[in-house]
Amino acid sequence: MKMKKLLGLSVLAILLITACKEDPEPGTINxxxxxxxxxxxxxxxxxxxxSPAGHPFDVKRLKYYLSNFSLHNTNGTTFDTExxxxxxxxxDETKSFYIDRIPSGTYDKLSFVYGLDEDTNVDGGLENTLxxxxxxxxxxxxxxxxYMKFEGTYxxxxxxxxxxxxxxxxxxQGNQNFVEITVDLPSDITIDKNTWEVDMVMDMMExxxxxxxxxxxxxxxxxxxxxxxQEVLKANGVDxxxxxxxxxx
Amino acid sequence: MASSCEDDDPMIIDRPDYDPTPYSLDYPSYLPxxxxxxxxxxxxxxxxxxxxxxxxxILSADSTLSCAGCHKMEYSFTDERQFSVxxxxxxxxxxxxxxxxxxxxxxxxWDGRSQGLEAQALEPVINPIEMMDTWPNVVNKLSxxxxxxxxxxxxxxxxxxxxxxxxxxIAQFERTMISxxxxxxxxxxxxxGFFTDAELEGFEIFNTExxxxxxxxxxxxxxxxxxxxxxxxxxxxxxGLEEVTGDPLDRGLFKTPGLRNIELTAPYxxxxxxxxxxxxxDHYSEGLVYSETxxxxxxxxxxxxxxxxxxxxxxxxAFLKTLTDTSFINNPAFKNPFED
Numbered sequence: 001m002k003m004k005k006l007l008g009l010s011v012l013a014i015l016l017i018t019a020c021k022e023d024p025e026p027g028t029i030n031x032x033x034x035x036x037x038x039x040x041x042x043x044x045x046x047x048x049x050x051s052p053a054g055h056p057f058d059v060k061r062l063k064y065y066l067s068n069f070s071l072h073n074t075n076g077t078t079f080d081t082e083x084x085x086x087x088x089x090x091x092d093e094t095k096s097f098y099i100d101r102i103p104s105g106t107y108d109k110l111s112f113v114y115g116l117d118e119d120t121n122v123d124g125g126l127e128n129t130l131x132x133x134x135x136x137x138x139x140x141x142x143x144x145x146x147y148m149k150f151e152g153t154y155x156x157x158x159x160x161x162x163x164x165x166x167x168x169x170x171x172x173q174g175n176q177n178f179v180e181i182t183v184d185l186p187s188d189i190t191i192d193k194n195t196w197e198v199d200m201v202m203d204m205m206e207x208x209x210x211x212x213x214x215x216x217x218x219x220x221x222x223x224x225x226x227x228x229x230q231e232v233l234k235a236n237g238v239d240x241x242x243x244x245x246x247x248x249x
Numbered sequence: 250m251a252s253s254c255e256d257d258d259p260m261i262i263d264r265p266d267y268d269p270t271p272y273s274l275d276y277p278s279y280l281p282x283x284x285x286x287x288x289x290x291x292x293x294x295x296x297x298x299x300x301x302x303x304x305x306x307i308l309s310a311d312s313t314l315s316c317a318g319c320h321k322m323e324y325s326f327t328d329e330r331q332f333s334v335x336x337x338x339x340x341x342x343x344x345x346x347x348x349x350x351x352x353x354x355x356x357x358x359w360d361g362r363s364q365g366l367e368a369q370a371l372e373p374v375i376n377p378i379e380m381m382d383t384w385p386n387v388v389n390k391l392s393x394x395x396x397x398x399x400x401x402x403x404x405x406x407x408x409x410x411x412x413x414x415x416x417x418x419i420a421q422f423e424r425t426m427i428s429x430x431x432x433x434x435x436x437x438x439x440x441x442g443f444f445t446d447a448e449l450e451g452f453e454i455f456n457t458e459x460x461x462x463x464x465x466x467x468x469x470x471x472x473x474x475x476x477x478x479x480x481x482x483x484x485x486x487x488x489g490l491e492e493v494t495g496d497p498l499d500r501g502l503f504k505t506p507g508l509r510n511i512e513l514t515a516p517y518x519x520x521x522x523x524x525x526x527x528x529x530x531d532h533y534s535e536g537l538v539y540s541e542t543x544x545x546x547x548x549x550x551x552x553x554x555x556x557x558x559x560x561x562x563x564x565x566x567a568f569l570k571t572l573t574d575t576s577f578i579n580n581p582a583f584k585n586p587f588e589d
Binding site for chain 1: 278468470539543545550551
């Protein structure tokens with residue numbers, strides 16, 4: 001039985017997108033997110049892609065959290081933030097965010113969590129907004145939020161029947177399942193009270209391959225309590241992100 | 250002369266200073282933060298005026314039908330008839346919607362055509378199948394009324410009544426129509442009491458992918474406030490959201506209704522096709538119909554749905570009934586102020 005403890009927790013509520021309303025302080029990186037499928041910019045609904053398991057599929061929705069951003073200084077230190085970012089394909093404001101007050105220095109890597117770590121991924125761990133409520137993971141016995149909702153339809157080929165898939169990731173049965181991601185920047189960023197633009201790309205095809213082929217038909221539509229499916233996605237999720245371009249403004 | 254007109258107008262002279270009392274909207278902290286539009290802060294005077302307007306047939310052309318004529322308190326502010334009847338006897342094609350926790354809903358109507366309660370309330374007054382009035386006429390009737398000019402002054406402090414003030418007052422009242430005291434709230438949010446075995450099984454069906462209701466009717470409001478095709482039809486006499494967006498991908502998508510007080514709000518769906526919750530549950534269990542825009546979250550469409558056993562259906566129904574909040578439908582603050 002899930003009992004929410006929201007009373008009093010609002011103090012812990014983490015500033016989400018609201019942070020963007022203020023002007024960034026010097027030493028800023030603006031991140032711009034693009035979603036691709038097999039190298040092409042993803043288009044919701046209208047494009048049919050071929051999955052590595054041999055099923056034509058489309059994408060109808062994509063929503064997820066990124067958190068715990070750290071910038072890696074070439075001197076071996078890191079600049080750690082508590083930024084949590086909600087992104088939804090089709091809603092432009094969610095496809096960019098920034099980190100500011102970055103200490104001067106040279107940075108060559110970016111790391112973050114795909115999803116939420118165990119401290120945030122508790123019931124009531126995020127601010128009580130309509131967006132966060134819609135990401136809740138209310139499965140009895142489990143906690144927190146969906147890390148990702150990646151949904152669409154596929155043609156199962158053998159039957160010609162169009163079926164739905166729901167790649168929902170999150171914590172289940174005590175397994176946290178968030179993905180720790182580190183990406184190299186294509187060239188170093190030198191922060192000195194200036195502003196940089198960083199173009200991040202997530203290739204959705206990578207969720208379905210490398211190291212594991214994820215077959216929609218094998219796992220079916222309901223995977224929230226299926227730890228095997230969660231493990232497969234967790235392993236595939238490590239390489240879904242890359243940084244394509246960094247430019248100083 | 251203008252000055253003599255003003256002198257002749259006793260109402261302007263008699264008016265007290267404009268000094269409204271801010272309304273403090275109290276609700277349990279497990280409900281989300283309600284955003285109040287900056288240009289319509291809530292006041293005691295505004296809420297109380299909105300309540301009168303909601304119940305007053307003066308807003309309809311022949312002064313016979315109020316908002317409450319179709320949004321009836323005993324049914325959690327909806328109409329028990331499949332289609333409501335307008336003042337001239339005409340009927341529409343959509344079921345009236347229940348009004349509960351509406352202050353958290355950004356898009357209103359089954360097809361989401363209004364954004365915000367103020368904008369929404371402009372429509373029924375002039376809708377030819379509803380109140381069939383005109384705004385100039387309504388404003389005129391209110392301005393010549395014995396009581397309303399003073400009440401509008403107290404709420405808004407402007408010399409003239411306008412339609413904007415009318416809808417602002419109604420919206421203020423609607424934002425107070427909050428439910429957070431159902432058995433569900435007591436048990437899950439306040440740790441007071443327990444579900445029966447059947448309710449608990451229903452809770453699990455609802456909140457896992459067994460029944461998978463929560464992906465659309467999830468969270469404390471029991472709606473995602475989004476639009477979906479939940480598999481009712483293969484062709485759409487009513488195209489829903491597509492009518493607003495013009496996008497064929499939105500064909501047959503309708504707003505997810507919140508499920509609070511759902512036991513009280515029959516009939517169900519945008520066209521009121523189901524008379525009982527049993528029929529609704531049968532729909533999700535074995536009645537799904539495929540169409541191109543069916544939501545990717547709908548499960549086992551080829552089999553007609555999630556295939557619940559009779560016992561599971563009974564449990565899901567028992568759970569849905571825990572969302573009934575009788576204190577809401579008996580709240581004196583929402584009652585018809587003309588019957589006090």
